Amino acid sequence: xxxxxxxxxxxxAGNEADRSPLTTTRQLLADLQAYHARVSVLQEIATAIGRExxxxxVLQVVGRRVKWLLDFDHCSIYLNRAAGSSDFIPLFGxxxxxxxxxxxxxxxxxxxxxxxxxxxxxxxxxxxxxxxGYRSYLIIPLESEGDVLGTINFASQAPHHYRQEDLRIGHxxxxxxxxxxxxxxxxxxxxxxxxxxxxTYDDLRRAEQLRDDLTRMIIHDLRNPLNVLLGSLEILELMxxxxxxxENRTKWLHDALSAGRGMVGLIxxxxxxxxxxxxxxxxxxxxxxxxxxxxxxxxxYRAQAEQEQKMITMQAVEGLPPVMADVRLMSRVIDNLINNxxxxxxxxGCIALKIEEKERGxxxxxxxxxxxxxxxxxxxxxxxxxxxxxxxxxxxxxGIGLGLAFCRLAxxxxxxxxxxxxxxGQGSTFIFTLPL
Ligand code: ADP
Numbered sequence: 001x002x003x004x005x006x007x008x009x010x011x012x013a014g015n016e017a018d019r020s021p022l023t024t025t026r027q028l029l030a031d032l033q034a035y036h037a038r039v040s041v042l043q044e045i046a047t048a049i050g051r052e053x054x055x056x057x058v059l060q061v062v063g064r065r066v067k068w069l070l071d072f073d074h075c076s077i078y079l080n081r082a083a084g085s086s087d088f089i090p091l092f093g094x095x096x097x098x099x100x101x102x103x104x105x106x107x108x109x110x111x112x113x114x115x116x117x118x119x120x121x122x123x124x125x126x127x128x129x130x131x132x133g134y135r136s137y138l139i140i141p142l143e144s145e146g147d148v149l150g151t152i153n154f155a156s157q158a159p160h161h162y163r164q165e166d167l168r169i170g171h172x173x174x175x176x177x178x179x180x181x182x183x184x185x186x187x188x189x190x191x192x193x194x195x196x197x198x199x200t201y202d203d204l205r206r207a208e209q210l211r212d213d214l215t216r217m218i219i220h221d222l223r224n225p226l227n228v229l230l231g232s233l234e235i236l237e238l239m240x241x242x243x244x245x246x247e248n249r250t251k252w253l254h255d256a257l258s259a260g261r262g263m264v265g266l267i268x269x270x271x272x273x274x275x276x277x278x279x280x281x282x283x284x285x286x287x288x289x290x291x292x293x294x295x296x297x298x299x300x301y302r303a304q305a306e307q308e309q310k311m312i313t314m315q316a317v318e319g320l321p322p323v324m325a326d327v328r329l330m331s332r333v334i335d336n337l338i339n340n341x342x343x344x345x346x347x348x349g350c351i352a353l354k355i356e357e358k359e360r361g362x363x364x365x366x367x368x369x370x371x372x373x374x375x376x377x378x379x380x381x382x383x384x385x386x387x388x389x390x391x392x393x394x395x396x397x398x399g400i401g402l403g404l405a406f407c408r409l410a411x412x413x414x415x416x417x418x419x420x421x422x423x424x425g426q427g428s429t430f431i432f433t434l435p436l
Pocket of ligand 1: 336340341344368370371372373381386387388389400401402403404405428
């Protein structure tokens, strides 16, 4: 940028003839000394802002010292920001914003300077009519590496206040200021990227930690039922030649089967949840008679209920229509809810399955009268690995906190909803709907 001589009219020459050569020389010397003093201040400012890394720091330095450089009643910085926004930062005087830089005809002098990349300097009469009693203006673009970052604006209530010299000094100031602002912007960008990187690193560490915890939990959760399975099979083997042990054989067979099914269920949950993470959980839709599915479940879990001295019941409204669903996924959702009802209910407890039509959908309920869930967990338990903790903060661990996450993913993949209604100490009702 170079100060545009054409936008600046000649400084009032005065009556040259009245001046003797000595007076003129003295005047020139005084002007030169004043100019030299301003250049020294400018160097000081340049050194000080060169040390600042942040925009705030740069603006504070300029705000504190610019008065030594130029005289004004108002000084401000206007900065173009990313995505079309801008900032008007008053450094001195009126903070009434950029309105004072608007002429009566409403053309905005700052925008004009930014667009033309030329400074604006008021000198001629009549002065443009602008706000707050200001009569002289000096607006200089802040240009760095070919871009106009904004402007520095000076206003004075005195008429004819700014001269070519002021423009020159202002121009020198903007060269340093624009470079410092650009550096501060780069520094802020580097800081932002660094913070992003640090956050990514933290996320990665947390994910690694979670993976390690999960691996440990899965090994533990698979080892237990595997031991039950092997133990039951070994006992069964011993009983093969003992015909009078027929009744006990059924019990051990049941234990082995339920341990094996538990393991498969856990592995399936893991696979399904990781599929959903990769957005590959696509339900295979076909008409499904959910009443029939629930009745089969009631039948299947009756033996377990008897063994654990619990009760399982089912209640269905007659003539319910089939629903478009993935029968495999729905069957596992119901299995997960029933298994939880068993896990979190003491002997003597009751598990009730219900199905009815509601709001153009089918609504399935799995109700238990077990330990219940505190209200603050009602939403969270559908997130991965969330488990209700005891008063000391330790999870009441009977699983790994994947079952309900799978249920929500599967139900939502059917455009349905799932939630829980529960009172601690009284029991829980898990409800899900599927649209008809
Ligand atoms: P988990 O494998 O731990 O059972 P889930 O995702 O199936 O994982 O359940 C998450 C948590 O929700 C459980 O750890 C438990 O604290 C709570 N929860 C789930 N179902 C019930 C229920 N029927 N009664 C009480 N608490 C339950």
